[in-house]
Amino acid sequence: MRPTSPLRLSSLTALVALTACAQGSASTADELLAAVEADITTEGLDRFASAIVRYERPSGSPGENAAIDSIVAGLREAGVPVEVHTFDTYASDPVSATVEIPGTGISFEAITMAYSGETDGLVARLVDLGTLRDLPGLEVGTGQRLALEGDPRWYGDDAAPDLQGAIAMVEGQPRNVPTAALALMGASGIIFVNPEERLNDLIVTSTWGTPSLQTYQRLPTIPTVQVAKSAGDALRERMTRGPTRVRITADVNTGRKPLRLVVARIEAPDPDAPYVLLGGHIDGWYHGGTDEGASNAAMVELAKAFHRNRALLRRGLVVAWWPGHSNARYAGSTWFADHFFEELRDRAVAYLNIDGVGQIDAKRFSLSSTAALRGLGREVVRAQAGEDDIRGGTPGRNSDQAFNGVGLPLLQFNHSRLGEDGGYWWWHTPDDTYDKIDFEILKTDARLYAGALARLLADPVLPLDLVAEVEALGVLIERRAEGSRGHLDLDEASARQARLLVAVREVQDALPGHEGADIDRALLRILRPLYRVTYDPVDPYHPDPGFANGLLPGLAPVSILAEEDPGSARYLFAETTLVRERNRLLEALDLATDEAMRLSDRLR
Numbered sequence: 001m002r003p004t005s006p007l008r009l010s011s012l013t014a015l016v017a018l019t020a021c022a023q024g025s026a027s028t029a030d031e032l033l034a035a036v037e038a039d040i041t042t043e044g045l046d047r048f049a050s051a052i053v054r055y056e057r058p059s060g061s062p063g064e065n066a067a068i069d070s071i072v073a074g075l076r077e078a079g080v081p082v083e084v085h086t087f088d089t090y091a092s093d094p095v096s097a098t099v100e101i102p103g104t105g106i107s108f109e110a111i112t113m114a115y116s117g118e119t120d121g122l123v124a125r126l127v128d129l130g131t132l133r134d135l136p137g138l139e140v141g142t143g144q145r146l147a148l149e150g151d152p153r154w155y156g157d158d159a160a161p162d163l164q165g166a167i168a169m170v171e172g173q174p175r176n177v178p179t180a181a182l183a184l185m186g187a188s189g190i191i192f193v194n195p196e197e198r199l200n201d202l203i204v205t206s207t208w209g210t211p212s213l214q215t216y217q218r219l220p221t222i223p224t225v226q227v228a229k230s231a232g233d234a235l236r237e238r239m240t241r242g243p244t245r246v247r248i249t250a251d252v253n254t255g256r257k258p259l260r261l262v263v264a265r266i267e268a269p270d271p272d273a274p275y276v277l278l279g280g281h282i283d284g285w286y287h288g289g290t291d292e293g294a295s296n297a298a299m300v301e302l303a304k305a306f307h308r309n310r311a312l313l314r315r316g317l318v319v320a321w322w323p324g325h326s327n328a329r330y331a332g333s334t335w336f337a338d339h340f341f342e343e344l345r346d347r348a349v350a351y352l353n354i355d356g357v358g359q360i361d362a363k364r365f366s367l368s369s370t371a372a373l374r375g376l377g378r379e380v381v382r383a384q385a386g387e388d389d390i391r392g393g394t395p396g397r398n399s400d401q402a403f404n405g406v407g408l409p410l411l412q413f414n415h416s417r418l419g420e421d422g423g424y425w426w427w428h429t430p431d432d433t434y435d436k437i438d439f440e441i442l443k444t445d446a447r448l449y450a451g452a453l454a455r456l457l458a459d460p461v462l463p464l465d466l467v468a469e470v471e472a473l474g475v476l477i478e479r480r481a482e483g484s485r486g487h488l489d490l491d492e493a494s495a496r497q498a499r500l501l502v503a504v505r506e507v508q509d510a511l512p513g514h515e516g517a518d519i520d521r522a523l524l525r526i527l528r529p530l531y532r533v534t535y536d537p538v539d540p541y542h543p544d545p546g547f548a549n550g551l552l553p554g555l556a557p558v559s560i561l562a563e564e565d566p567g568s569a570r571y572l573f574a575e576t577t578l579v580r581e582r583n584r585l586l587e588a589l590d591l592a593t594d595e596a597m598r599l600s601d602r603l604r
């Protein structure tokens with residue numbers, strides 16, 4: 001099915017667009033897309049991917065700097081305006097780790113993780129906790145208990161395992177939630193057992209971006225190491241013979257480090273026009289072929305192509321190659337959000353994140369997006385790739401999603417391999433090399449971004465579906481109400497969501513025929529307060545720990561009300577949290593409604 005049919009289809013789209021254009025009926029977006037598509041070639045993609053992937057690129061390394069230099073040179077050669085920002089962050093490079101059973105000569109291959117605590121020899125009894133999935137509240141992707149309460153107990157007070165001073169062994173990928181939770185439980189070290197026979201480099205801090213005075217206390221001090229599945233099996237087998245002590249070492253290089261951030265600015269003919277932000281990380285583990293030298297090359301080609309066709313733009317395009325993704329927890333995108341906060345709030349209208357495209361044998365399309373851009377995303381996949389089966393939807397809390405506080409609609413296209421083809425097995429390993437890139441697939445994937453960008457940059461009215469966003473929020477409110485099992489009254493929130501829905505329907509109906517920067521900004525003013533409650537647990541200016549608590553994360557403690565004895569202190573604490581969070585939600589709904597009503601008055 002792939003990659004030939006979508007390519008044929010997308011050239012067909014271009015042809016149709018060109019024909020329609022000749023007849024004078026094509027939109028500017030169609031014309032722009034046809035021109036941009038013609039400019040994106042496999043040769044161009046290969047040229048930049050080769051120049052980037054030849055280097056190992058931990059952030060701040062000579063390899064990353066060389067890759068950055070080649071991107072800057074390529075952009076400047078094409079006349080694209082480029083800025084390079086240099087700033088200090090607090091990064092962490094894993095250096096080495098060992099795991100052994102003292103006195104036996106038995107040892108296992110191991111790595112440590114970015115931001116692990118260090119030890120040059122910790123000996124302690126080993127406690128096997130099974131798999132992360134078996135530990136309620138600690139499953140991958142669910143940091144609820146810890147995020148909300150700083151309380152990792154999962155077995156109840158009586159049955160909690162005694163981890164004091166022990167090395168905890170748990171099967172699953174090293175992540176921030178289990179690391180913080182097991183440290184709070186009293187463990188002195190952690191051995192993560194990879195569920196497969198490999199080691200994937202990962203990051204264990206629950207700080208987001210460069211730590212601040214409010215967050216540096218969360219930097220882990222507990223040593224964390226990772227072993228492959230077979231080593232976990234061997235350690236378990238050993239434990240069946242009696243109490244087992246293990247010795248681990250972990251060495252990381254953590255501290256201040258200067259990073260460079262490349263930002264290309266492609267201006268529309270109106271230099272004050274709003275802009276769309278496209279970003280992806282330049283650093284990676286090892287050679288990072290598909291994670292993500294290939295995506296970085298697509299970004300260069302997109303920047304050049306839109307720059308060449310800038311006369312057709314109604315809005316500008318800002319393209320950023322984020323450093324500090326893999327070993328500094330999204331420090332580059334977070335630095336940009338911090339230092340360009342006001343500019344982003346005044347001018348940015350959407351964030352497109354690109355991560356991991358161009359994989360050999362990729363077959364499945366999915367989106368990570370806010371509801372306002374989901375319709376556009378699906379339309380583009382259908383038009384560009386001829387694919388109707390589009391999975392996924394809401395974004396997790398796991399990538400350069402640094403703009404929830406600014407309050408931007410988000411769209412990311414994913415194109416991945418199927419499990420039966422071995423999945424994305426080389427992710428975050430030394431095997432993520434140049435040969436894992438398929439340049440025909442990469443061209444298709446780049447064209448998905450071209451398709452979405454063409455609409456966002458050239459449509460008279462921004463293709464944002466306000467109604468879908470407000471409807472989605474209504475479903476979230478209902479779910480949180482149900483989750484509380486009658487313990488939290490969200491009827492008023494639902495009533496105000498219904499009022500907002502009426503208001504945005506009026507806006508959406510009245511929009512055609514109106515255009516301009518002021519309208520774009522007015523649309524964003526409606527959405528911004530909604531994103532701040534839908535994605536951010538507390539406030540727009542300080543990043544959250546990145547523990548995934550689902551959407552409307554502030555209302556996640558409804559599960560505590562549903563489970564807990566209403567006479568307990570814990571219930572009272574949860575109830576207090578939720579009353580405050582409900583105030584925040586109601587205010588967001590009111591702010592959005594005021595903005596929607598103001599805009600519809602203006603459009604009338």
Ligand SMILES: [Zn+2]
Pocket residue numbers: 281291292355356
């Ligand atoms: Zn990535």
